[in-house]
Amino acid sequence: MSVSKRTLLALQILVAVVALGIWHIGSSVPIFGVYFLPKFFFSTPWDVAARIVKLFSGTLIWKHLGITLTETLLAFVIGAGGGVLVGFWFARRPLVNAVFDPYVKMANALPRVVLAPIFMLWLGLGIWSKVALGVTLVFFIVFFNVYQGVKEVSQTVLSNARMLGMTEQQQFRHVYWPSALSWMFSSLHTSVGFALVGAVVGEYLGSAAGLGYMIHEAEGVFDTTGVFAGMVILAAFVLIVDAIVTAIENRLLVWRPDAAGRNA
Amino acid sequence: MKPDIAISLEHIDIIYRARTHAVGDARDSGPARAGDYHAVSQATLSVQAGEFVSIVGPTGCGKSTLLNAASGLLQPSNGDVSIFGATLTGLNAQAGYLFQQDALMPWKTALENVAIGLEVAGIDTVTARDKAEHWLAQVGLQGFGARYPHQMSGGQRKRVGLAQVLIRNPAILLMDEPFGPLDAQTRQIMGNLLLTLWAQERKAVLFVTHDLEEAIALSDRVVIMSSGPKSTIIGDYRIDLARPRDAMDVRLDPGFHAIHRAIWDQLRGEVMKAYQGVSA
Incomplete structure (x- = not known):
């Protein structure tokens, strides 16, 4: 599988061109007098592009993006922070883990969307109900990874740390913490993604601002162009966030063989 | 007990309880149960300050277990560990451990x-x-x-x-087959490096290996352990080859061959026992 970067990029662009071409033809060229992708249901690529340009020439879109970004970041920070703390606590206290284990599994099995109305009831229609929804998603991912990270610390490295004279606290700082962090960062893409899902789904279900609200509002008036424009903006937003996460990951996990291999 | 004895292991018994095999849990009171593994039995060994002692034995004979007892990472089920004359409780703070x-x-x-x-x-x-x-x-x-x-x-x-x-x-250096994973040439180079560093500041060294040649090339004394279970120390050989030594060249010395033959005669029996125990 040796494809040069340029060829790969060309192929990736080709996929987009083909998909847009099918969309364009289906929605604006009648074949045997029939539009395969009627405008009312599918809009057209040009309309969507024009709408996106129009949106970004105004200021409102920045407000929506800002709200969604804030919710995503807050959900990630709070969820990850809680996951790290509880993950450490459970991993170091087997009794606590044993007692709470069935409840953790129960809570994790619950589809989080059903919590959204409750959070709205408790926290209102502002950003905090969306943050709470994102937190419930991020928390479990980080929690399970940190728990695993602490549990899977190499016994040899730990014995070595003890023989080098490390106290419990120093073992925590120099051995458990870095190990748990590396596991947390390996799930960074997933957890940031879920923070965003929480924010957008929350907005979609009830809010007055954000990308999810934008899409929901367009849907309410059968404005398919608006819905597609919102989806494209959301997708671009995810790509940018993901690129930032990758950059952070490569920086922080420079000691890991696979991270270094990716740089090379 | 004299303080110039760096490590003293007396009548060490190490029994892994069936319930747990975790390091540090060997000391568990109560009667013996089925499934318990009696790894080391009545092992007695001492290392003088500044002395280089190797433990050689067949695979699975409890060499590393004995080393862990000297480090304090594992508490023996019976017997006494003392470091420079003081009974060891907890980790051995005077020892460095190479895994x-x-x-x-x-x-x-x-x-x-x-x-x-x-x-x-x-x-x-x-x-x-x-x-x-x-x-x-x-x-x-x-x-x-x-x-x-x-x-x-x-x-x-x-x-x-x-x-x-x-x-x-550290005053004591504990080494658990430290060069085991390396290729033959690198092992010899590392052996020489170890000898050079050891000559600068003579620390008491307890070196575990399954490679008899390596043990003879490096040590002042080579101790043989029997095959497990209930392995114990069955031989103690002084290596009177001149120092400073070169870990590679010393293997060509006629004295080296004589010692090697003497120790191998005894070790071979144990290796065969361990081998038969595995294949049986």
Whole structure:
């Protein structure tokens, strides 16, 4: 599988061109007098592009993006922070883990969307109900990874740390913490993604601002162009966030063989 | 007990209880149960200050277990461990331990790995790093300080491990088949490095290996353990080859061959027993 970067990029662009071409033809060229992708249901690529340009020439879109970004970041920070703390606590206290284990599994099995109305009831229609929804998603991912990270610390490295004279606290700082962090960062893409899902789904279900609200509002008036424009903006937003996460990951996990291999 | 005896192991018994095989849990009261594994039985061994002693024995004979008892990582089920005349409770703070497996912290650079032993003892970072640079040079890794463990070869990682242990200036060096994973040439080079460093400051060394030639080339005394279970010390040979030695050249010495033959005659029986025990 040796494809040069340029060829790969060309192929990736080709996929987009083909998909847009099918969309364009289906929605604006009648074949045997029939539009395969009627405008009312599918809009057209040009309309969507024009709408996106129009949106970004105004200021409102920045407000929506800002709200969604804030919710995503807050959900990630709070969820990850809680996951790290509880993950450490459970991993170091087997009794606590044993007692709470069935409840953790129960809570994790619950589809989080059903919590959204409750959070709205408790926290209102502002950003905090969306943050709470994102937190419930991020928390479990980080929690399970940190728990695993602490549990899977190499016994040899730990014995070595003890023989080098490390106290419990120093073992925590120099051995458990870095190990748990590396596991947390390996799930960074997933957890940031879920923070965003929480924010957008929350907005979609009830809010007055954000990308999810934008899409929901367009849907309410059968404005398919608006819905597609919102989806494209959301997708671009995810790509940018993901690129930032990758950059952070490569920086922080420079000691890991696979991270270094990716740089090379 | 004289304080010039660095390590004294007396009548050590190590029994792994069926319930748990975790390191440090060997001391468990109560009667013996089915499934208990009596790894070491009545092992007695002492190492003088400044003496280099190797333990050789067949695979699975409890050599490493005995070493862990001397380090305090494992408490023997019976028997006494004393370090410079004082009964050992908890970890052996006077010992440095070089492990068989990779024991470096993968998230720290070579320099950070070496310096950590001083940093956790409260020495300021600048001094600790300066000393770490010195020790990296001592083990032949000048300029490798910024590398992470995965960026180094197995031999280089062992060198970092050696520096990591020696920077704390322990009076006792415990080594558990430290060069086991390395290729034959690298092992000999590492053996020579160890001898050079040991000659500078004579520490008491307890060196576990399954390689008899390596043991003879390095040691003042070679101790033979019987095959497990209930393995114990069955032979104790003084190696009177002249020092300083070259770990490679000494193998060509006629004296080396004589000693090798004498020890191997005894060891062979144990190796065959262990082999038959495995294949049976």
